[in-house]
Amino acid sequence: MHELSLIANLFEIMEEKAAEKNARKITHVVLQVGKLSGVVPELLITAFDMYKKDTIASEGKLEIKEVPLKILCRDCKTEVVKDDFVFICAKCGSSNLKTLSGMELYLEKMELEVD
């Protein structure tokens, strides 16, 4: 499962940051996940809940913010939010497109509990 290795990486980053701040617990984690990132949010949450046992985030909650797929047509300069993966401009039919958002996969925010 791709998501499990992502979560393993995420925990490495989280634990490092928590240690820097002498945190006792990680209570809330917000991840930005782009539609094009190829990651399934539900699977990420499942993987997080499996992984968090016996870690500093054992009572933590993972929140996923899905970032829509947004493209710009280089020919007619139209910006479109897409909910499909058809990479053709709806306005002029061009396939000369640029992805503006939707590739995201990163840790946006982390809440800690410090003694």
Ligand SMILES: [Zn+2]
């Ligand atoms: Zn266009």
